[in-house]
Amino acid sequence: MEKSTAQNIQDAFLNSARREKVTVVIHLLQGSTLTGRIKSFDKFSVMLDIGGQDVLIFKHSISSIAQEKRSD
Secondary structure, eight states, X not given: OOOOOOOOXXXXXXXXXXXXXXXXXXXXXXXXXXXXXXXXXXXXXXXXXXXXXXXXXXXGGXXXXXXXXXXX
């Protein structure tokens, strides 16, 4: 049986945002919004760089993540 090396959609999105250093907007379940760049992530958490300060966010508290809209 072959072992699948495909990433799940969540890991693919987070890894792409991290590699490309795009600014993301994270909406938390409690209603707060955080904006920053993804530094790293694992199965349970996301490390977000907000203005040079690292913030650890547990995935169970995240409602949604989106790329910040560019104002062209």
